Amino acid sequence: MEAAQIIVPTAGAAVTNMATGVGIPFSHxxxxxxxxxxxxxxxxxxxxxxxKEYEEDWAKIQELAKSxxxxxxxxxxxxxxxxxxxxxxxxxxxxxxxxxxxxxxTGTDPVDVEKDTVLYLDLVSLSHTHPFFQxxxxxx
Numbered sequence: 001m002e003a004a005q006i007i008v009p010t011a012g013a014a015v016t017n018m019a020t021g022v023g024i025p026f027s028h029x030x031x032x033x034x035x036x037x038x039x040x041x042x043x044x045x046x047x048x049x050x051x052k053e054y055e056e057d058w059a060k061i062q063e064l065a066k067s068x069x070x071x072x073x074x075x076x077x078x079x080x081x082x083x084x085x086x087x088x089x090x091x092x093x094x095x096x097x098x099x100x101x102x103x104x105x106t107g108t109d110p111v112d113v114e115k116d117t118v119l120y121l122d123l124v125s126l127s128h129t130h131p132f133f134q135x136x137x138x139x140x
Contacts, residue, residue, distance in 0.1 A: 044087035045083040060075075061076065086127070091124045098115070101113060
């Protein structure tokens with residue numbers, strides 16, 4: 001309960017679009033919990049910061065959560081955003097190129113993607129790729 005009391009307000013305040021629907025809906029028809037992307041991300045965030053690897057960060061988060069100052073909020077927001085990067089709520093996306101061909105700027109050579117092509121976007125790999133993140137699987 002203590003973890004949720006610290007993380008839920010942080011997640012809700014730091015990333016408003018993810019906070020919509022943070023509650024876990026209950027399906028009476030199937031008698032089971034329905035996980036929305038928001039609740040999935042909250043679960044990922046709790047799992048990340050309660051892991052052995054991030055126990056020092058968890059202690060800092062608890063201290064920051066006790067403050068209502070702008071610097072504490074900014075730092076908590078960084079923790080939330082980093083959790084979203086390390087454990088994205090939607091790890092992969094399939095996209096269909098619709099109306100017409102679309103060029104994709106890769107930074108070096110543009111790639112022309114034809115109409116009706118299905119693109120697979122691996123957001124986990126993208127969020128851990130050099131040169132953006134030197135040590136992609138660690139918090140930096």
